[in-house]
Amino acid sequence: MWTNNTIEWIDIELTSFCNIKCPGCFRQIKKEKVSHVLDNESLSFSQLKKWISKKHFPNLKLLNFCGSIDEPSLHPEILEIVDYFSEHYNINISTNGSTKTKKFWSKLGSYGISVFFGVDGIDQKSLEKYRIGSNFNKVQSNWRAFIKSGGNATWQFIAFEHNEHLIDDAKKMATSEGFDNFRLIYSHRNDNKESKKIQRDEENKIVCKYGEQNRLFITHTGVMLPCCFLNSEYLQTHATNKAQTDFQHLYMNTGGVLTNSLKYSEPDEIMNGDLFNSIIKSWSSKPISRCWSTCKKAKQDVFLGEKLK
Numbered sequence: 001m002w003t004n005n006t007i008e009w010i011d012i013e014l015t016s017f018c019n020i021k022c023p024g025c026f027r028q029i030k031k032e033k034v035s036h037v038l039d040n041e042s043l044s045f046s047q048l049k050k051w052i053s054k055k056h057f058p059n060l061k062l063l064n065f066c067g068s069i070d071e072p073s074l075h076p077e078i079l080e081i082v083d084y085f086s087e088h089y090n091i092n093i094s095t096n097g098s099t100k101t102k103k104f105w106s107k108l109g110s111y112g113i114s115v116f117f118g119v120d121g122i123d124q125k126s127l128e129k130y131r132i133g134s135n136f137n138k139v140q141s142n143w144r145a146f147i148k149s150g151g152n153a154t155w156q157f158i159a160f161e162h163n164e165h166l167i168d169d170a171k172k173m174a175t176s177e178g179f180d181n182f183r184l185i186y187s188h189r190n191d192n193k194e195s196k197k198i199q200r201d202e203e204n205k206i207v208c209k210y211g212e213q214n215r216l217f218i219t220h221t222g223v224m225l226p227c228c229f230l231n232s233e234y235l236q237t238h239a240t241n242k243a244q245t246d247f248q249h250l251y252m253n254t255g256g257v258l259t260n261s262l263k264y265s266e267p268d269e270i271m272n273g274d275l276f277n278s279i280i281k282s283w284s285s286k287p288i289s290r291c292w293s294t295c296k297k298a299k300q301d302v303f304l305g306e307k308l309k
């Protein structure tokens with residue numbers, strides 16, 4: 001399922017830094033246990049050049065800079081990283097947009113890459129209900145600079161009870177501001193007070209979302225995981241050195257960081273290793289609980305995309 005030749009898409013968590021405090025983010029949900037590992041480590045450009053190459057992933061098409069706890073635009077080498085990898089792959093960055101300067105965003109746009117701006121409101125008051133610490137005017141001038149210089153922009157709007165009446169206004173604003181796409185997320189996270197407007201279909205078996213997409217995930221520590229859904233459990237074990245869940249036990253029992261990090265192992269060694277194989281094997285007998293809750297029961301976020309141009 002996960003092999004050098006099959007991988008087409010890699011999500012990379014570039015850093016553990018972020019500038020704002022969204023209450024539904026794992027940074028906040030898990031903060032008592034993980035705060036000491038936040039805001040202190042990033043993957044370096046030189047590590048990425050070594051790990052991500054045609055030699056390791058001959059069919060790779062997309063690098064998606066979006067992790068579970070990162071604000072990728074804060075990475076100190078982000079422009080060098082984009083400059084280098086956009087020569088070889090499609091690039092997407094997910095951002096809160098409330099960082100750096102218009103000059104930075106204009107430069108980023110000049111690479112013609114895709115950026116998802118997480119804007120869950122239409123003004124300061126509605127935006128900061130979830131994006132606590134974000135500055136609407138700054139986000140707006142940043143997306144304008146990005147779009148003007150040729151970037152492909154998607155307005156990503158997470159629907160909550162507090163903002164779902166603003167969806168149409170946000171869509172109108174996205175169109176008039178020159179965004180290419182509008183993406184609406186109905187999130188499943190428990191503490192989201194999620195909108196009740198979407199019904200989910202029940203699935204009867206595990207359909208591995210990342211496996212189906214030929215996709216995998218790299219954490220900001222260099223650990224390679226099958227998907228982002230396992231990252232919050234990984235992060236907790238990384239922070240506490242303790243295991244509670246079945247996945248956490250498996251991670252530790254299969255050698256932990258020493259066997260599952262790109263700092264110490266080659267990508268194919270990790271993908272062919274005990275952690276990945278045990279997860280796959282679990283699906284036919286007793287699936288890893290996170291696989292069960294994410295990819296068996298109807299728990300996946302619902303994404304409704306719309307082209308604006």
Ligand SMILES: C[S@@+](CC[C@H](N)C(=O)[O-])C[C@H]1O[C@@H](n2cnc3c(N)ncnc32)[C@H](O)[C@@H]1O
Pocket residue numbers: 018022024025026066067068069070071072094095096116117118156158185187188189192301
């Ligand atoms: C942890 S963020 C990292 C990227 C960046 N900091 C951002 O917020 O876009 C990863 C993704 O999770 C999304 N996200 C944040 N809170 C969420 C929630 N409560 N439910 C679903 N997705 C959420 C973000 O919008 C982003 O697309």
Ligand code: SF4
Pocket residue numbers: 018019020021022025026027068069070071095096
């Ligand atoms: S901006 Fe992204 S990483 Fe930062 S707190 Fe919000 S969701 Fe988490």
Ligand code: SF4
Pocket residue numbers: 206207208209210211226227228229230279290291292294295
């Ligand atoms: S939770 Fe399990 S089944 Fe779902 S994408 Fe991740 S590895 Fe695949």
